[in-house]
Amino acid sequence: xxxxxxxxxxxxxxxxxxxxxxxxxxxxxxxxxxxxxxxxxxxxxxxxxxxxxxxxxxxxxxxxxxxxxxxxxxxxxxxxxxxxxxxxxxxxxxxxxxxxxxxxxxxxxxxxxxxxxxxxxxxxxxxxxxxxxxxxxxxxxxxxxxxxxxxxxxxxxxxxxxxxxxxxxxxxxxxxxxxxxxxxxxxxxxxxxxxxxxxxxxxxxxxxxxxxxxxxxxxxxx
Numbered sequence: 246x247x248x249x250x251x252x253x254x255x256x257x258x259x260x261x262x263x264x265x266x267x268x269x270x271x272x273x274x275x276x277x278x279x280x281x282x283x284x285x286x287x288x289x290x291x292x293x294x295x296x297x298x299x300x301x302x303x304x305x306x307x308x309x310x311x312x313x314x315x316x317x318x319x320x321x322x323x324x325x326x327x328x329x330x331x332x333x334x335x336x337x338x339x340x341x342x343x344x345x346x347x348x349x350x351x352x353x354x355x356x357x358x359x360x361x362x363x364x365x366x367x368x369x370x371x372x373x374x375x376x377x378x379x380x381x382x383x384x385x386x387x388x389x390x391x392x393x394x395x396x397x398x399x400x401x402x403x404x405x406x407x408x409x410x411x412x413x414x415x416x417x418x419x420x421x422x423x424x425x426x427x428x429x430x431x432x433x434x435x436x437x438x439x440x441x442x443x444x445x446x447x448x449x450x451x452x453x454x455x456x457x458x459x460x461x462x463x464x465x466x467x
Contacts, residue, residue: 251402251457258441261453271448274300278383282341283334290325297383303376303393310370323368331364333357337384346387347447351431352415354389355424357381362420374423382447390430391451392423399457404429 265271274297281289298304298321309320318326336357339345345353361377378392412421412428430450438444445453 247405249403249405251461253403253437253441253453255441257453257456258437258443258445260456261445261449262443263452265452270300274383275386282337282384284325284328284331285334287322287325287329290328291319291321293383294321294324294380297380298376301376301379301393303373303379305365305373305376308369308371308373308376310368320368324365327364327368328361331360333361333364336360337381340385340388344387345385347390347427348431348434348444350388351427352412354381355412355415355420355427358389358423359420372420374420378423386447388447390427390447392426395458396451396454397422397426399454399461400426400429400433402461403454403457404433407432 277296278293281293284290294305298306305324306320309323340353340357347354358374358377358381361381362372362374365373365377375393378389381389382391407425407428412424415424415427434445434450
């Protein structure tokens with residue numbers, strides 16, 4: 246069996262557990278979504294879309310169809326309208342009530358992420374998988390990992406290609422890039438628990454991927 250290109254050390258894990266200068270900002274976003282978890286109030290939903298998108302360089306306006314007829318609505322307003330009429334609230338409520346955890350059911354994260362992508366599909370020039378992952382993460386940080394191109398690249402160096410029969414079975418109609426990402430991350434989190442006796446939160450896993458990407462970019466020997 247192939248080995249990952251990069252091996253982790255105890256210091257890598259310790260660093261991922263350390264506090265970050267962004268913790269206060271992230272805590273603010275978690276509290277915002279905890280206070281306004283639903284998608285019935287248009288103002289609250291637009292605010293969540295706008296603030297999370299801007300804070301995480303994933304603004305939905307940058308990915309919307311340029312000549313989309315928004316009926317005098319912003320892209321955030323149109324997205325809020327679509328989410329309001331979707332099944333997102335019931336899906337999120339179910340995961341919170343059942344305390345669904347990524348390690349126990351990564352397929353559930355893939356399914357809901359794919360459902361939100363499908364809801365927004367008609368207004369998007371390209372799939373906003375990064376925005377959707379970040380938006381969902383702040384609504385349930387136990388279930389939804391944060392996806393972006395940097396995290397994807399770092400994760401590809403820390404893991405090996407997972408068997409397709411695993412993640413395709415989660416839902417063959419959903420976004421395959423996010424599904425493979427979740428399969429790799431699931432393996433990594435379980436691997437770290439087994440080898441380092443630490444169960445990373447998804448926020449700490451994101452810290453690890455950020456750190457790894459920075460080390461790769463700096464040319465540091467890994």
